[in-house]
């Protein structure tokens with residue numbers, strides 16, 4: 001089987017390149033702009049893909065507020081272009097989306113199921129939700145996989161993530177202030193890639209939530225990063241109101257990944273175990 005992998009040099013794309021056993025044809029943004037329908041069709045025709053994985057995305061949550069059209073082009077029209085090609089070829093498409101499709105329900109305190117109604121809060125989130133809608137409506141053989149707080153190694157230079165930022169700050173300062181009122185589940189790109197590699201073998205198409213197990217806040221995640229890295233850093237919990245950002249973020253975006261666990265046979269590891277593996281690997 002030949003798999004076309006878009007976003008091949010991002011965090012997830014890099015992990016997927018290592019996890020997939022099939023013949024993978026990698027595409028970076030320099031090879032194909034997913035927003036360009038003609039280029040997408042030509043590249044996929046040439047590649048002769050049996051299955052397409054979309055790990056490409058415009059991931060700048062705050063910047064998207066200033067350039068919503070660009071976010072929409074990459075995160076909505078990109079997957080639309082891939083879905084249209086897959087539909088014509090009856091090829092399956094695995095598309096990756098985000099926990100940020102949720103957040104409008106400010107009172108939410110229990111993990112979101114795939115059957116819960118989304119409610120995005122900003123331009124990035126709206127663009128991701130629109131991408132899902134295109135994939136789900138245009139391509140019947142789809143897997144749409146919503147994940148959260150990804151961290152991993154990217155082949156593309158300059159890709160950061162929350163864990164790396166904390167390690168850098170922890171080496172520069174004795175104290176950091178981190179928001180403690182946003183609950184989610186940070187997820188290892190390696191664990192997600194392994195789950196995706198198994199999911200695409202099932203032919204169980206549909207919408208999936210896919211994060212590491214458990215839940216935490218960014219502040220508690222930072223505490224755990226410093227503990228694992230043996231850095232003596234004071235972590236001061238602050239509220240979202242004390243750390244204003246251009247885009248609004250969900251106060252609670254924990255998702256329930258038990259549907260995926262049932263289909264692939266096991267849940268993703270606990271977030272603390274996944275983090276320990278990552279910090280150990282990059283330290």
Ligand SMILES: NC(=O)c1ccc[n+]([C@@H]2O[C@H](COP(=O)([O-])OP(=O)(O)OC[C@H]3O[C@@H](n4cnc5c(N)ncnc54)[C@H](OP(=O)(O)O)[C@@H]3O)[C@@H](O)[C@H]2O)c1
Pocket residue numbers: 006007008009010011012013028029030032033034035054055056057058059074096097098099147148149150151154156159
């Ligand atoms: N990162 C997170 O915390 C997070 C949270 C929830 C969901 N997700 C979702 O998970 C998926 C993977 O995220 P990630 O963290 O691996 O992302 P990433 O590291 O930012 O990688 C995204 C890749 O997309 C490529 N790309 C950007 N614009 C493109 C375009 N117009 N055409 C083709 N490729 C383009 C980039 O290529 P170049 O490197 O060549 O520029 C980049 O390598 C995305 O769907 C993302 O929305 C991520």
